[in-house]
Amino acid sequence: MPELRLLPLPGSGPEDVVVGADGRVLTGVADGSILAVDPKDGAVEQIAQTGGRPLGLHAEPDGSLLICDSERGLLRLDKPHGTPEVLVAEVDGQRLTFASNVVADSDGTIYFSASTRRYSLDNYMGDFFEHSGTGRLLRRNPDGQVETLLDGLQFANGVVLAPDRSCVLVAETAAYRVARYRLTGPQAGTSDYLVENLPGFPDNMGLGSDGLAWVTLVTPRNPLLDRLLPMPGILRRMVWAIPPALQPKPARSAWVQAFDFTGALVHDLQREGGDYALVTGVAERDGTLYLGSLVESALAITEVPSRAGD
DSSP: OOOOEEEEOSSSOOOOEEEOTTSOEEEEOTTSEEEEEOTTTOOEEEEEEOSSOEEEEEEOTTSOEEEEETTTEEEEEOSTTSOOEEEESEETTEEOOOEEEEEEOTTSOEEEEEOOSSOOGGGTHHHHHHTOOOEEEEEEOTTSOEEEEEEEESSEEEEEEOTTSSEEEEEEGGGTEEEEEEOSSTTTTOEEEEEOSOSEEEEEEEEOTTSOEEEEEEEEOOHHHHHHTTSOHHHHHHHHHSOGGGSOOOOOEEEEEEEOTTSOEEEEEEEESSSSOOEEEEEEETTEEEEEESSOSEEEEEEOOOSTTO
16 A cells, blocks of 8 residues: 555544545544545534444535434434434334444435444444344435345445445455345345455445445454354353453554455555554545544545556
8 A cells, every 4th residue: 555644633533434525525533523624735624513423424416424323323414514314213113223334326225234233332342252243234215214135244334336236235344245235137135245255354335436346454354253253152252251451452554455346356455554554434536545544533545556566
């Protein structure tokens, strides 16, 4: 990965990044603020406050913004400095927990993920240790009805809609793979995997202007977790019960990959995480990559190199 240029923020944890209609980079931070950042000079404007913890975002051409808030559900911000509207707070009569990432089609259909039914963002590693498989891929239709497309996902995360609307992708962070739900054709309504056995934990994803699915790998695979996954649940829960200081920690790296919709790897960009690490958000626009992180207090910008030398 080429050198990074950092844009400092007045807040920590810009978990996802998207490019807004006005060219500014949008992100949500830990105190609930939605920020718009000018990538040219780094100027930052707070454009909203969700009152919770914003995670995944989707910017609409009309300037509105869809927000997955892990505490409040799926929200919509119609315009900067407005009040976010709650679109989905419950699914099937139960409170929506851990809304994670979101995309929308031009007809108003919204696809979004919910990572887990069991844990909050502060305790998300518990879902990894228990491997509970309670994540979902959901669809909100234009009439407001919500349906579950995929259930039993291993920590559902990033969501991408194919440019031809033939499928929607969802990252399964705790299973090292990207699932594909087919929307059209003879296999409509079925699912398979775009890519499996990833070398790290996939987090948020974004559809680039290059037509590729960009995937963040927040950290390389952990040997202890790899050994734990086949074990009985009680043993995995014992690891979760040990003091946090003794639990496995994510390795610091900055890592993103890009795939075409056949599952072929097109870009593999990585660097040591000395200056920026635990990348959880990526947006590609005209050869520029914008990165977010669950732990940093800045956005990062770099360029997409030619494939040779990735």
